[in-house]
Amino acid sequence: MFRAADRLKVVLQHLDRPSSRIKACATSAQVGACTHPVEFRYTTDNDVLTPEQRLFYEENGFLLIKNLIPDEAIDHFRTEFEKICRREVKVPGLLVMRDIAISKSEFLPDQSAVSKLQDFQEDQELFRYCTLPQILTYVECFTGPNIMAMHTMLINKPPDAGKKTSRHPMHQDLHYFPFRPADHIVCAWTAMERVDRSNGCLVVLPGTHKGTLKQHDYPDWEGGVNKMYHGIRDYDPDQERVHLVMEKGDTVFFHPLLIHGSGMNRTQGFRKAISCHYASSDCYYIDVKGTSQEIIEQEVKEIAQRKYNAGSDITLQDTWAVRGRLVKGQRTVL
Template identity: 25%
Template sequence: MKEVKPFVTEQDRQFYQENGYWISPKLIDDERIEHLRKAHERVWAKDFDGDGFPLTEWFSNGNPNQLRKVDNTWWINDEVRDMVTDPLLGEVTSALLETDEVRLWYDQIIYKPGVGKDGISVSGNVGWHQDYVYWQCLNTTNLVTVWIALQDTDLSNGCMMVVPGSHRWQLDPSSHGFEETDLPALRNKFDVNGRDWEEVPLVLKAGQASFHHSLTFHGSGPNLTDKPRLSVVAHLMPQGTAYLNQGHNVDNIRLLGPRVQNGQLFDNQYFPLLYSK
């Protein structure tokens, strides 16, 4: 990570608070980008660092045109671990979330394939969704997703799109559309009650990152190029994030131990500390 002075200004914080997302300057240099691209190759080849396995894996199952992702990749790849626990990510998130401490909730690497033999393929689409719909075991929605581009990323290769201000709409319990590919149908479902639905593409240069709130609606369209779109994703949480039983537990809950209790903090080795003031 290149060394920079804090660059999240008050204007940046206000933009994030108002819109539910923010795009950073370039955070990582070209050498580190290349290392992370090679990390992708190693993970997909199941060449893991250490003898463990990720908690959740979603490989291609023999279909090269299918979206792929792995959760908790930091368990099995040193380059990804160093990236998603980098103190600068924590420092930036601390400023955006206005918190004194930032920990890793979990990470992902995501591989969006290029066009297959069928030409324009929607198999790599990510449907409109809110991240918190999957995280209703946490006691706060003040969470951020950091999406790090490992190549120039725009609409041509399926960049993320967000709906500015949608983080103020509260949680829609039906907003679990990640695995759905029909983006227009999902928009018709969620664009209701006079909402101001505006889709903004997050155009990033390699090494830039987008930061979005856990309630911000986001999704992405097809990769129309002949090269995969690669990213590293860190889901980060503020000081005081604790377990809240709302009937929506996820796999990471087991990492708190066999008898998790309401109010138990996510502060053990499975949720590394990135930054503390």
């Protein structure tokens, strides 16, 4: 008998093969064997996803689309990343991050010192990723037609060299976001090269998107933890998990409540991926005071005050409002 993880792997290999039985029974609100109607909560009926793909996302909180982004686009983003690392390009608002294992004496102007670029919305070349029709076609299945690009990252996971600092603790992305509803937010995460367990692929806990936002803190790890790499305090470490092995150009879309992380990079090279979190422009901001998200608001305020001389009254909502960019449809609330 297959374990849950084994069954998921089988389904992943067949996502592009729609079930004729499912399609024959499907209506806008029902899919399956007709005797077991399904009410879709996390996806929209816009004729992009097959009924099988919708069912998979509804149940698991993620969907992997193979070979979505062409090699030439990936190579273009890689070239722009290298230019930024060499300081040939200066991008307003860009946050350049490095792994804590890299000492200041090793901080040279090349990609070996950069673990992540965050908030690249002002870089015309990298932001092309967020506007790719291939991406937005799928994003609309989760957000609806009015789409904001909210959070951008290019991740350059460094070789770990035994220090274990390249790991990313298990977390939920909604922890960082002061906008709701969660069901109208989705991440698109594209592998820029082969990503597997050897270089720290994404690992997800299927179905956890159906839960609630959990308390996050810095994990107590030997070697320390990178800035803002918060992890969930309490989750079942024995729960079935899936390691997402991806080829260059493969893209996974996942819900902001899905518990996920990534392992160590045990190779000698850097593992690159590019991503954007999207939200419906019909989403709205919330006040995180008095919630578990106060910890991230305080860190973000400290960064904004140090980097931009922001006032002490700045809020988490303020920092997100300046980052969002309309990429499709109309801007309504966000």
